[in-house]
Amino acid sequence: MTAPVRFAIVGTGWRTRFMLRLAAMAPERLEPVAIVGRTAARAAEALVEARRDAAPFTAHLDDALAADSLEEALERRPEFVVVAVPWDVSPGMIESIVGARIPVLAETPPAPDAAGLAALWRAVGGAGIVQVAEQYTRMPGHAARIALLRRGAIGTPHHVQLSSTHLYHAVSLIRTYLGSGDPAAVTEATVNARTFTAPMVDPLTPDGWVGGDQPQPRATMLATLDFGDGRSGLYDFVDNQWWNPYLHRRVVIRGERGEISDDSVLRLTADGPVPGHLEHRRTGVDLNLEGNALWHTAFDGEVVYRNAWHDSRMSEDDLAVAQILEDMGRWVRGEAPEPYPLAQGLWDHALSLAMIESARTGADVRVRDLAWA
Secondary structure, eight states: OOSOEEEEEEOOSHHHHHHHHHHHHOTTTEEEEEEEOSSHHHHHHHHHHHHHHHTTOGGGOOGGGEESSHHHHHHTOOSEEEEOSOTTTHHHHHHHHHHTTOOEEEOSSSSSSHHHHHHHHHHHGGGOOEEEOOOGGGSHHHHHHHHHHHTTTTSSEEEEEEESSOHHHHHHHHHHHTTOOSGGGOSEEEEEEEEEEEEEOOOEETTEEOOOOOOEEEEEEEEEEEEETTEEEEEEEETTTTTOTTOOOEEEEEETTEEEETTEEEEEETTEEEEEEOEEEEESSTTOOSOSEEEEEEETTEEEEEOTTGGGTOOHHHHHHHHHHHHHHHHHTTSSOOSSBHHHHHHHHHHHHHHHHHHHHSSOEEEEOOTTO
């Protein structure tokens, strides 16, 4: 890209600070132009908090980022606006910005409940300028596996097992791995979910280490998603699984000619069953002095994922968020396809709401006849 993407952010919570930190780490590619809060004072406070998060990159976060209002932020001519506000407030804010004909990148989920999802689609679905900041498919490991699937490594995939992240994020990954990223490919689904509580050690939270090694009650949700035509997903998530250092993250993708399990691949070839492995080139290990970074991922001697941000030394989740911000800017400029259309984000949350409902009632939940389908 010839110039950094210019964006404003509505909201002052941790997601805003997250994006500001990434922009400070890569100012040549990401340029925030305004932060809008409930008040100008709250926007200024969020900027102070972002500077703390972004040390030692704070020189790239100027006081002028704090805006007095959405109108002032739009006057700074952002290419798009990120809406990172609470679920119940998000639809109204999205509608306001779409009304000004400014593209929107909505944080997940874009609305709180099924009625809110349908109402949001009726209000802005036809505008065609709303995308969703669903970044998980851009994380290096997932991106590499998606690339393998697109190359036909295991034939057409029909089953995914995922134990990693929660609800709509997990649904996004399951749908994408199955090739259902196109909302038109998913017209209905049947969901069955249950929860089970058992003691587990869980010493790390978003606030840091809490200490102690005594098991505490933690709930596990197991859910099946039947998309029809033999396509299915198995969801497995434990309370606080993002942070608990004693839990593995697992993904299995089963296709007509083989299976991917995390970074391991088994597939049928003309020479019979052949194993393979996704290999990640990471520098800064042992005596390597190139700096701590992931450079690329290869399979059978061919690069299938290349980290376009390796100079920034971002974490893998950072890379995914930075990439969807840049992809949004490239789409707005007409240089790239839509990063994650609103209809996909609506499907993700509708199915996650169905999982919650099925776990509550103990019955199957059918999801169909939705406005965006």
